[in-house]
Amino acid sequence: MRHPLLLAMVLCASLTACEAQAWKPMELKSSITHPQPMTGLVLWPGEARQRHQTYGETIQLEFSYCLPCKVVKGCRDDGTIEYDWSWFDSILDDVSSRGHQLIARFRYEYPSSRDVDGNRGTTAVPDYIKQRDDYSETFVDNPNDGPTWYADWSNAELQRFTLQFYTDFAKCYAHDARLAFLEAGFGHWSEYHIYATPLELGKNFPSKAFQKEFFEHMSTVMTDIPWAVSVDAGDSHYSPVPDDSTLLALRFGAFDDSFMHKGHELSSGGGFNERCWQHIGKEARWQTGPCGGEISYYSRNDQKSFLSPDGLYGHTWEEQAAKYHITFMIANDAPRGGIATPERFREGSMATGYRFVVKKCETNGAATRLLVTNEGIAPIYRDAWFAVGETRSSTSLRGLLPGEERWVEIPAKGSNIHIVSDCILPQQTIEFEANINLKKTLFLRNNRTTGKKRNGMATP
Numbered sequence: 001m002r003h004p005l006l007l008a009m010v011l012c013a014s015l016t017a018c019e020a021q022a023w024k025p026m027e028l029k030s031s032i033t034h035p036q037p038m039t040g041l042v043l044w045p046g047e048a049r050q051r052h053q054t055y056g057e058t059i060q061l062e063f064s065y066c067l068p069c070k071v072v073k074g075c076r077d078d079g080t081i082e083y084d085w086s087w088f089d090s091i092l093d094d095v096s097s098r099g100h101q102l103i104a105r106f107r108y109e110y111p112s113s114r115d116v117d118g119n120r121g122t123t124a125v126p127d128y129i130k131q132r133d134d135y136s137e138t139f140v141d142n143p144n145d146g147p148t149w150y151a152d153w154s155n156a157e158l159q160r161f162t163l164q165f166y167t168d169f170a171k172c173y174a175h176d177a178r179l180a181f182l183e184a185g186f187g188h189w190s191e192y193h194i195y196a197t198p199l200e201l202g203k204n205f206p207s208k209a210f211q212k213e214f215f216e217h218m219s220t221v222m223t224d225i226p227w228a229v230s231v232d233a234g235d236s237h238y239s240p241v242p243d244d245s246t247l248l249a250l251r252f253g254a255f256d257d258s259f260m261h262k263g264h265e266l267s268s269g270g271g272f273n274e275r276c277w278q279h280i281g282k283e284a285r286w287q288t289g290p291c292g293g294e295i296s297y298y299s300r301n302d303q304k305s306f307l308s309p310d311g312l313y314g315h316t317w318e319e320q321a322a323k324y325h326i327t328f329m330i331a332n333d334a335p336r337g338g339i340a341t342p343e344r345f346r347e348g349s350m351a352t353g354y355r356f357v358v359k360k361c362e363t364n365g366a367a368t369r370l371l372v373t374n375e376g377i378a379p380i381y382r383d384a385w386f387a388v389g390e391t392r393s394s395t396s397l398r399g400l401l402p403g404e405e406r407w408v409e410i411p412a413k414g415s416n417i418h419i420v421s422d423c424i425l426p427q428q429t430i431e432f433e434a435n436i437n438l439k440k441t442l443f444l445r446n447n448r449t450t451g452k453k454r455n456g457m458a459t460p
Contacts, residue, residue, distance in 0.1 A: 021364050027438040028361040028417060030431065034346070035060050037421070037428040038180045038382065039353025041345055042103065042330040045095055051335055052098055058346040060428065061180055062095045063103045063330050065189070068165060069116060072126035081164055085172060092178035099427035101180035103328065107190040112146030121147035129158055138204050140197045145188065148197070150204035159210055167221045174224035177425050181290055181328070182227040183255055184218065186211075191257045192232035192239065199238070208240040212247060219250040226290050226381040228253030231273060234280030242279040253289030254280055259329060260306050260320055261296030262313050277324060286325035287401060290381050294330035304337025307348050318351045325378040327353045354380045356397065356419070358434040359405070368417065369409040374400045375433070384421035384430055388412040392420060
């Protein structure tokens with residue numbers, strides 16, 4: 001008698017185990033209500049501070065130029081650079097106090113700027129380099145941009161420092177959630193050009209050999225901080241990138257400092273910007289690095305009008321953002337034009353970056369799995385995970401391209417399904433869209449089983 005009883009118990013246990021292992025649909029509802037972290041339209045800190053009450057929730061990012069000379073205090077005899085990062089940290093603290101993250105761009109040249117020492121056009125090269133006998137800057141009173149001093153790129157220490165600076169920067173800020181992206185480059189505003197000044201590679205602009213070394217070095221040290229260079233690096237007059245397949249294969253993003261200006265597109269009869277986008281990334285740069293920039297200042301009205309429903313120079317913001325897979329775009333003057341109301345600014349921000357949608361949600365009693373797609377126009381460039389409570393999935397959402405699907409499994413069951421990331425601020429939330437109705441799912445499943453119909457609609 002004991003054998004049949006034992007067999008029944010084994011069969012019951014087996015059935016219970018099989019039932020626990022079977023994936024069953026779960027109901028899940030969620031919506032996206034605001035611009036997502038690390039995406040959207042961008043203000044400078046001063047403007048963001050002034051407009052925080054009205055525009056604070058329409059943005060996730062702020063932008064600032066940053067000066068190496070403000071954080072470098074000297075260099076030891078063994079070549080160790082001495083830093084005081086408090087100046088940069090104060091910028092990060094200010095931006096993050098509003099629940100936003102920083103896009104930082106370190107630069108050497110800025111025509112007419114007085115922010116280094118009060119004199120117009122002073123470079124932001126650290127003082128210890130400027131004091132060397134073998135270092136000599138050049139000066140041009142640029143008729144368009146104003147007085148400009150140029151870093152001396154023939155100097156070996158400037159080259160060494162530039163590489164070491166980004167190595168040290170990455171060590172300090174690779175996991176700092178206050179920083180979203182880093183922009184880098186050379187020339188005026190680090191935008192990979194110098195205007196109304198004769199270009200001298202290896203003197204007032206880095207040699208192509210050093211630029212190649214710089215790109216390769218950045219790809220080695222900036223593995224955790226998404227970084228970008230100006231699309232003007234697609235101009236072979238300045239840059240080695242468009243003619244070097246090794247450099248083109250590196251993972252970096254691109255920013256366009258005159259986005260949507262009158263001659264931006266090839267179809268407009270100009271097209272320099274569009275050609276640079278093509279040359280620097282073969283139209284796929286966005287798949288591995290963030291793409292963004294700044295709305296054009298070529299006309300006083302470009303920034304103020306680009307969010308118009310009628311568009312700008314024949315193209316709408318949403319159209320151009322999708323074409324270039326934009327993740328962020330500086331639009332500091334837009335709120336001053338009357339068109340970019342807070343609601344329109346929010347819409348413009350939400351037209352950028354990633355947008356996660358859960359298409360399926362299932363559980364086997366011990367774990368939860370989701371079928372996730374990206375309905376945005378760009379991937380997320382830093383790690384983020386679906387989680388139940390404190391338990392994360394092992395699969396990151398990083399790099400999920402628009403239109404792609406990815407199964408993620410969380411080794412826990414529960415209704416508290418959300419997205420977590422170590423790369424965003426505590427005040428920020430990555431949202432997702434889901435409208436999975438369990439009754440509707442069962443209804444459709446029963447319909448497939450019975451095949452009954454009423455008035456052309458399937459019924460159980």
